[in-house]
Amino acid sequence: MAWNTEPQAIALCNSGDLVNSGLAVPFDVVYCGQTCYAFAIRYADRAYAYLNRCSHVPMEMDYQPNRFFDMTGHWLICATHGAMYSPQTGQCRTGPCRGGLISIALTEFDGVVHWHTGPHLQPVVF
Numbered sequence: 001m002a003w004n005t006e007p008q009a010i011a012l013c014n015s016g017d018l019v020n021s022g023l024a025v026p027f028d029v030v031y032c033g034q035t036c037y038a039f040a041i042r043y044a045d046r047a048y049a050y051l052n053r054c055s056h057v058p059m060e061m062d063y064q065p066n067r068f069f070d071m072t073g074h075w076l077i078c079a080t081h082g083a084m085y086s087p088q089t090g091q092c093r094t095g096p097c098r099g100g101l102i103s104i105a106l107t108e109f110d111g112v113v114h115w116h117t118g119p120h121l122q123p124v125v126f
């Protein structure tokens with residue numbers, strides 16, 4: 001299959017669906033040819049998105065569906081071994097993580113959050 005290499009902004013959810021330190025909005029992407037889960041969250045009034053793949057072992061991180069924030073609401077935590085990541089950068093703060101999460105560019109305008117495709121990131125085609 002030939003990928004569309006032109007960057008695209010794909011509508012993901014309404015801005016109001018993402019609440020500071022609240023539940024994530026999940027979505028699927030194709031990353032380096034593999035279909036992967038991803039999630040978007042809001043922290044300190046700004047939306048961020050990452051692949052749902054821990055840098056320790058490539059496993060999904062949510063401890064309950066769409067719950068990524070720890071009890072403080074300031075860190076993203078992996079349910080498996082407790083690696084903690086910055087919600088703003090995806091970088092590892094503590095735990096067995098190696099590096100950080102793979103980020104996905106988002107923009108927000110007219111009350112809608114969009115994610116952006118890139119050279120290694122494509123939409124899932126059904």
Ligand code: FES
Pocket residue numbers: 054055056057058059078079080081082083095096097
């Ligand atoms: S798989 Fe995430 S901390 Fe080990």
